Amino acid sequence: MNILQNTYLLPVNGKxxxxxxxASTRALVNKSAALEIKKGMKAGAAFSDNQGQVExxxxxxxxxxxxxxxxxxxxxxxxxxxxxxxxxxxxCNYCDFGADKxxxxxxxxxxxxxxxxxxxxxxxxNKHKLLEIHFFGGEPMMAMDVVETVVHRxxxxxxxxxxxxxxxxSTNGQYHRDKAEFLGSYFTTVILSLDGFEPVQNAHRPLKxxxxxxxxxxxxAEIISGSSARLGLRAxxxxxxxxxxxxxxxxxxxxxxxxxxxxxALRETSETSIKNLYPPDPVKFAVSLIKARRICAxxxxxxxYATDISMNPVYSSCPVGKDTAIVSPDGRxxxxxxxxxxxxxxxxxxxxxxxxxxxxxxxxKGNLKTIRNDITKKPRCSRCFCRWSCAGGCxxxxxxxxxxxxxxxxxxxxxxxxxxTLLDSLGMDEMTNEILExxxxxxxxxxxxxxxxxxxx
Amino acid sequence: MxxxxxxxxxxxxxxxxxxxxxxINTDTSIVKxxxxxxxxxxxxxxxxxFRPKAxxxxxxxxxxxxxxxxxxxxxxxxxxxxxxxxxxx
Numbered sequence: 001m002n003i004l005q006n007t008y009l010l011p012v013n014g015k016x017x018x019x020x021x022x023a024s025t026r027a028l029v030n031k032s033a034a035l036e037i038k039k040g041m042k043a044g045a046a047f048s049d050n051q052g053q054v055e056x057x058x059x060x061x062x063x064x065x066x067x068x069x070x071x072x073x074x075x076x077x078x079x080x081x082x083x084x085x086x087x088x089x090x091x092c093n094y095c096d097f098g099a100d101k102x103x104x105x106x107x108x109x110x111x112x113x114x115x116x117x118x119x120x121x122x123x124x125x126n127k128h129k130l131l132e133i134h135f136f137g138g139e140p141m142m143a144m145d146v147v148e149t150v151v152h153r154x155x156x157x158x159x160x161x162x163x164x165x166x167x168x169x170s171t172n173g174q175y176h177r178d179k180a181e182f183l184g185s186y187f188t189t190v191i192l193s194l195d196g197f198e199p200v201q202n203a204h205r206p207l208k209x210x211x212x213x214x215x216x217x218x219x220x221a222e223i224i225s226g227s228s229a230r231l232g233l234r235a236x237x238x239x240x241x242x243x244x245x246x247x248x249x250x251x252x253x254x255x256x257x258x259x260x261x262x263x264x265a266l267r268e269t270s271e272t273s274i275k276n277l278y279p280p281d282p283v284k285f286a287v288s289l290i291k292a293r294r295i296c297a298x299x300x301x302x303x304x305y306a307t308d309i310s311m312n313p314v315y316s317s318c319p320v321g322k323d324t325a326i327v328s329p330d331g332r333x334x335x336x337x338x339x340x341x342x343x344x345x346x347x348x349x350x351x352x353x354x355x356x357x358x359x360x361x362x363x364x365k366g367n368l369k370t371i372r373n374d375i376t377k378k379p380r381c382s383r384c385f386c387r388w389s390c391a392g393g394c395x396x397x398x399x400x401x402x403x404x405x406x407x408x409x410x411x412x413x414x415x416x417x418x419x420x421t422l423l424d425s426l427g428m429d430e431m432t433n434e435i436l437e438x439x440x441x442x443x444x445x446x447x448x449x450x451x452x453x454x455x456x457x
Numbered sequence: 458m459x460x461x462x463x464x465x466x467x468x469x470x471x472x473x474x475x476x477x478x479x480x481i482n483t484d485t486s487i488v489k490x491x492x493x494x495x496x497x498x499x500x501x502x503x504x505x506x507f508r509p510k511a512x513x514x515x516x517x518x519x520x521x522x523x524x525x526x527x528x529x530x531x532x533x534x535x536x537x538x539x540x541x542x543x544x545x546x
Contacts, residue, residue, distance in 0.1 A: 109513060109514065112517070113517050145514050148500070155493060160493075164475060182504075185473040186473055
């Protein structure tokens with residue numbers, strides 16, 4: 001691995017942040033030190049003229065590093081995903097999961113059990129300790145019987161094999177109290193979609209029956225907050241609520257004491273434009289998120305941005321490429337929970353298996369191998385310092401094959417947020433304050449085509 | 458046995474644990490851990506009563522026929538009634 005090709009230099013208010021995701025190194029230096037580091041890294045071990053203050057940094061940066069391990073061989077899922085149904089009682093104006101067009105199909109219970117048994121077998125074979133199952137939709141709780149069957153079968157299997165279970169669900173919270181209490185009792189984490197205060201929540205996320213979704217979402221949040229499950233609150237941010245992010249974050253922290261808060265910017269589709277709903281300005285979103293993150297930190301609650309700087313370098317910041325086995329109601333096993341039409345229209349195939357009608361699981365190893373390889377090819381990311389944390393973000397929506405090499409708004413906002421994360425990790429709060437005040441400079445940074453140290457002049 | 462309703466007695470509390478469901482008699486302090494598959498019977502029958510959906514779910518969970526599942530449910534409820542956790546009407 002070429003260390004120089006994975007070491008970055010980020011200009012920040014007249015100084016430079018040296019960042020190496022592989023050496024877990026972050027350091028703030030001036031221009032002459034930056035040039036000396038570049039010279040020293042190019043020369044590698046042969047460089048002997050580095051007696052200055054950068055010497056220790058160079059030793060650290062030049063240490064032999066290895067890339068994150070690529071998955072190979074037999075399937076070894078990060079977790080099992082279950083989509084009990086694609087149906088949903090919501091009619092969110094930005095829905096990207098095709099719930100309005102989804103067939104009214106529910107996973108047969110025997111198929112759900114087959115999925116759990118197959119996954120349990122792999123966990124035992126690999127001598128792992130956890131059965132980790134995530135539920136996606138549609139709205140998974142529209143098929144409560146499937147959720148219950150999976151939960152109990154997994155707990156039954158865990159008992160027999162001395163394993164522990166972890167259950168997570170992404171849900172809209174639009175159901176009766178007793179269902180929320182079930183989640184609170186049996187689930188480890190409940191990720192609830194709540195976009196903010198009542199007017200925005202109801203405008204973003206109306207229900208199919210025409211009612212607003214705020215009251216039930218709030219009640220579910222309260223129930224989960226008071227239960228043994230961890231509550232994660234996920235808010236979609238559009239041009240309608242981007243200015244409220246700080247207030248929303250404060251309200252979430254105060255009212256629900258969640259385990260984590262997640263803000264994601266709305267993705268524009270033909271549907272969202274028709275509904276007069278638009279993505280937030282990326283600079284405004286990034287600045288608001290950074291400020292909201294500080295508010296959350298004052299409550300001791302992490303504000304999570306999905307593609308933020310990670311502790312360890314990754315090839316993918318989502319389930320894709322991690323052997324994640326997500327089972328659809330029709331029995332397909334995929335690496336992604338989006339509707340297959342989404343990836344098919346850009347020439348991708350993220351299916352790698354299926355459950356037959358006789359409930360036997362079939363894995364198509366060739367497809368799995370292709371997916372594992374394809375996610376590592378990200379030409380747009382090759383000179384971006386987020387290459388090993390964001391790793392291209394959504395492989396279907398952001399950096400799909402042929403998506404182009406220019407940064408888009410998602411890239412720009414991720415770059416701004418990630419820069420702030422790096423500065424915060426160095427305790428450079430004042431410097432973050434400065435860049436938040438000078439948004440033109442921040443925007444210019446976001447558009448910088450190469451962050452590589454070797455391109456620094 | 459043609460049960461209609463399972464009722465947890467007022468002195469009985471229960472909580473979901475990693476290993477199953479912990480049932481506690483708050484009068485006597487007697488505690489019993491229901492492991493699987495009994496924990497599933499407790500949870501599913503409390504939610505669905507004796508509707509066919511309960512049998513369908515439990516059949517899938519314990520991988521058994523509907524007939525055997527019904528027998529399993531009945532035997533389990535008889536035991537719980539004897540142990541003073543529930544009444545079945």
